[in-house]
Structures are given as structure tokens and as C-alpha cells.
Amino acid sequence: MFWTAILQVAVVALAAPTQHEKADCSPLEVVIARGTTEPQGYGTVGGGTKFVNAVQKAIPDATAYDVKYPAAPGAESQAAGVQDTLKYFETKPKACPKQLYVLSGFSQGGLVMHRAADKLDKTLLKTRVVAAVTFGDHGQQATKEKPIYNSPFGPVPLWPAEIDGRIKFNCAVGDPACSPGGTNFSQHLVYGAGDFVEQSTKFVQEQYEKLKTSG
Numbered sequence: 001m002f003w004t005a006i007l008q009v010a011v012v013a014l015a016a017p018t019q020h021e022k023a024d025c026s027p028l029e030v031v032i033a034r035g036t037t038e039p040q041g042y043g044t045v046g047g048g049t050k051f052v053n054a055v056q057k058a059i060p061d062a063t064a065y066d067v068k069y070p071a072a073p074g075a076e077s078q079a080a081g082v083q084d085t086l087k088y089f090e091t092k093p094k095a096c097p098k099q100l101y102v103l104s105g106f107s108q109g110g111l112v113m114h115r116a117a118d119k120l121d122k123t124l125l126k127t128r129v130v131a132a133v134t135f136g137d138h139g140q141q142a143t144k145e146k147p148i149y150n151s152p153f154g155p156v157p158l159w160p161a162e163i164d165g166r167i168k169f170n171c172a173v174g175d176p177a178c179s180p181g182g183t184n185f186s187q188h189l190v191y192g193a194g195d196f197v198e199q200s201t202k203f204v205q206e207q208y209e210k211l212k213t214s215g
């Protein structure tokens with residue numbers, strides 16, 4: 001309840017900019033899922049649109065796909081997001097055999113990407129996914145020692161091993177979604193500010209160069 005209320009306030013405060021989506025075979029595509037109650041698009045509260053723009057600036061011709069799902073409270077929304085992500089990955093990498101990907105999401109969107117990654121083809125994950133970048137990922141608290149985290153939104157598995165070392169977790173100090181014992185809900189809404197986006201973009205660029213030259 002608290003999560004929904006707090007995000008609704010934030011969404012009203014930030015209007016979504018117009019977004020364009022190219023469906024071509026770009027060298028890199030950011031597949032991104034927005035947070036709860038954010039309007040369809042890359043997301044505003046969690047820094048999604050800023051992140052996409054920054055990646056597009058850093059990597060010429062990079063494109064983005066916003067996961068089509070309700071981003072509503074509840075498990076059904078999450079499941080729909082996972083389904084859309086998996087559907088996307090069934091066709092896009094075949095249609096664009098050289099395209100590389102970034103998985104990204106904020107809040108519920110982080111959960112969606114996290115759960116989808118768990119079901120993705122392992123080879124695809126290893127050879128085509130440059131990086132995962134999450135902002136306030138509700139599943140971040142899953143660890144190697146405790147591979148299932150019982151989040152308020154259901155159990156979440158650890159990110160698959162095939163993407164080890166290529167995940168950038170953005171977690172603001174005290175954000176209850178991603179920091180153990182965190183209680184500061186305002187900290188869940190700060191990812192569009194500070195240097196989260198800048199650092200994440202740098203990370204993507206580094207990983208992109210690595211995978212591009214190794215593959």
C-alpha cells in the first residue's frame with residue numbers, strides 16, 4: 001500500500017516526455033521496465049528516460065524498448081511484464097543477430113527484469129546481454145548465500161550466474177527496496193538525480209566495449 005501511494009505522488013509531479021522507439025537492428029538496445037504507476041514509456045521517477053537518453057548519447061545509434069505491461073500493483077502486473085520481456089527476446093535477437101542488449105528496470109520494473117532474466121536463454125544472456133542495470137531493485141537482496149529473497153512482492157531469485165559481474169545495482173542509502181533494513185521511502189525516488197544515471201551509463205559503455213570486442 002505504502003509503495004503505491006508514494007509512487008503515485010511522484011508520478012503526478014513528473015510528466016512523462018514524449019518517447020520514440022525505433023524497431024530497427026541497432027547495435028545496442030536497452031530493454032527497460034518502468035516502476036509501479038509510471039505511465040508507459042521508459043519511466044521518469046526511476047531515472048529511466050534519463051538513462052536511455054544518456055546511453056544513446058554515449059553509444060551512437062543505441063535504441064530502447066519499453067516493456068509493455070501495466071506497472072500496476074500486484075503480481076499479475078509483474079507476470080505480464082515478464083511475459084512481454086520473454087516474448088521480446090524470443091524474436092528480437094533472431095531478427096537482429098548482431099544486436100546486443102541492456103536489461104534495465106526501476107522498482108517493480110527491476111523485479112520484472114530480474115524475473116525475466118532468470119528465464120532467459122543462458123547463451124543469450126552470456127553472449128548478447130551487455131549488462132543489467134537496476135534502480136531500486138526489489139530483488140537485489142537475494143545473495144549467493146541466500147539465493148531466494150522473500151520480498152514484499154513475492155520470492156525473488158538471485159540474478160542468473162551468466163550475468164555475474166555485469167550487473168549494476170543502483171541502491172540509494174536506506175532505500176527499503178534494495179538495502180537490508182532500509183526504512184527511508186524517499187530514497188526509493190532519487191534515482192533520476194545524483195550520479196546514478198551517469199555511473200550506470202559509464203558501466204554500460206565499458207561492458208559494451210568488452211562484449212563487442214570479445215564476441
Ligand SMILES: *[C@@H]1O[C@H](CO)[C@@H](O)[C@H](O)[C@H]1NC(C)=O
Pocket residue numbers: 174184186187190
Ligand atoms: C531520507 O531521504 C531523504 C532524501 O531522499 C533525505 O533528505 C532525508 O534526510 C532522509 N531521512 C533520513 C531519516 O535519513
